[in-house]
Amino acid sequence: MALGRMRVLTASAAALLVTAAGTAVAMAGDDHGHQRQREAAALTGTAKLYRPLGDDITFSFDAHLAAKDNMHPEKAYGTFAFSHYLNGRGGWARGRVDCLMTGGSTAVMTGVVTGSDTPYKGRRVGITVTDDGKHDRLGYSWLSQDTEHLTVPRCLSTGPFETVKKGSGDFKVLPWHPVFPTE
Template sequence: MNRRTKTAAVAAALLITAGAAGSATASGDGAGGGREAAALTGTAKLYRPAGDDITFSFDAHLAAKDTMDPQAATGTFRYSHYKNGKGGYAVATVDCLTTGGTVAVVTGVVTETDLDDLKGKRVGISVHDDGRRDRLGYSWVGRDAHLEVPPCLSAAPFEKVRAGTGDFRVLPWHPVYPAE
């Protein structure tokens, strides 16, 4: 075998081995070391023509072992809204995360805030990670914004993020149903 053929054979073997290892890692086995069941991460600022400074950040995860229990999700999310030196912020502990394709819905209970009437309340946020200009929605919109939000629910992602700020990443959830 000439040197060029040997080099090509070794390179092909390495690529095949790397591909097999990558496939095994991506499939996950639910016993650690594999792909988590779902995730929502990233930060973005909302677009508002009046100059409001509105930021949302997410670090929400659902472990592979909890694939069938989105309410076992962990992490936090934070949002703030300021304009002309007035406004507030909130930090919530995640209590549910569902994702489908490039859309995620996360809910959490506010644990830290400078808005007294918000502490201890559950809020929901939705994200569409479209790879170009992400979108976001939240549960405190509409006439009945004061109602209790159930876990795993929010409004559709109706807000546009400011160009160049959306780095949301949604890891799609793939529930595993028992065979019939």
């Protein structure tokens, strides 16, 4: 009888810990010790990509999805920028985020290029980042040279096929936790 009661108490304690842990993840303190709900997802940071020929390729992100928009990744906001130079030739772009979805350590972001000296100005691009803490990876939707026909739907990109140059920066992905209706 005592063993059965102990199992019930242990299960209750475990459920309480899981609930408390979930609350701790969903809440965060600010600089004044007040509790606030954490944002639903984020992709932040700056890093350079590794290229053996010495290309200078930099990506920067400040992309966020507010907690109130948790089930609407197309309401993401923020900015992104990238540049690619080799032997004094290349280009840059910056843009406005229009979708952000994250899963574990991977983020998919799309946005419209608002300023650039490349053919991408006014077009939507997709970028994928994997934040593994030591060897971040990145992929982008414009690998094709056919920029005149570049169209990327919101919230879609490629696999993260590039690697980040060691010591050049870091990307941070805040995992998204969609909440689906239950019966």
